[in-house]
Amino acid sequence: MKTEAEAQALDPVREQVLEENRRVHTLENAHYLDRHPEQTNRYQKRILKNALDEFERHLDRPGGEVLDVGCGTGYLFLPLLRRGFQMTGVDLSETLVEVLDRRVRKEFVDDVRLVAQDVESFLQQETKRYDGIVCSAILHHLYDYESAVRQLAERLKPGGILLIFFEPLKQRIASKLRFRLHRLLGRLDEARYERDMHRRGIPLIRDDYEVADYQRRFGGIDPDHLTHLLNDSGLGLLEKTAYCARRTAWAAWIANRLLGTANTFNLLARKF
Secondary structure, three states, X not given: OOOHHHHHHOOHXXXXXXXXXXXXXXXXXXXXXXXXXXXXXXXXXXHHHHHHHHHHHHHOOOOOEEEEEOOOOOOOHHHHHHOOOEEEEEEOOHHHXXXXXXXXXXXXXXXXXEEEOOHHHHHHHOOOOEEEEEEEOOHHHOXXXXXXHHHHHHOEEEEEEEEEEEEEEOOXXXXXXXXXXXXXXXXXXXXXXXXXXXXXXXXXXXXXXXXXXXHHHHOOEOHHHHHHHHHHOOEEEEEEEEEOOOOOHHHHHHHHXXXXXXXXXXXXXXXX
């Protein structure tokens, strides 16, 4: 009789999603954050800083061991390393892990642990427990994010903190007018983004994400469902934040301050 892990490994759709993620994130290479200014513009930088401040405050374990799941080129990994945490990072893309390793070596002398492996396999094999776990924009890439969340919970020490950051929110815009304005703003923002990428000579690869962004075909991730899943896995919700991420800071400001629409969420939880 096959184990659950063996049965999952034989699922052709799961394997397709995994391979597409490996392929597209290899295409991203060192330009990952250049291609995703929605994660680095001035408006988003404030959201990131606030999330990391809250993670550190609730964790209250200076120098604690933190696992970054889907570490990429270091979006969460490097800021937490600068805050003094002992970091382990895992990402399925060897290319992105190599980019992060070079960035770490330029700034730090202490050894860090970087693993080039798909997240689901890593979590099934890992036995270590961590003071904190962080993940940014990873769950929506997974075929079975619910199973991954349960495994994340198992890898946390009692009292440990989990930060789920920058996940696509299932849209609930009741007002037709606000929804139309939300879509119009998005199109204007994307047009400006495309011009900027062309000017900088950075090729766009958005179409390559059709399969890799697996959970987007279901509209994103429902934070309420995720909260129930965390509760069932022994974690209690600390904070939940929904907001609108856009390529540029001005578009993010308009969406959040004037339209009040949201397409992204963060979640912070503690293990009982």
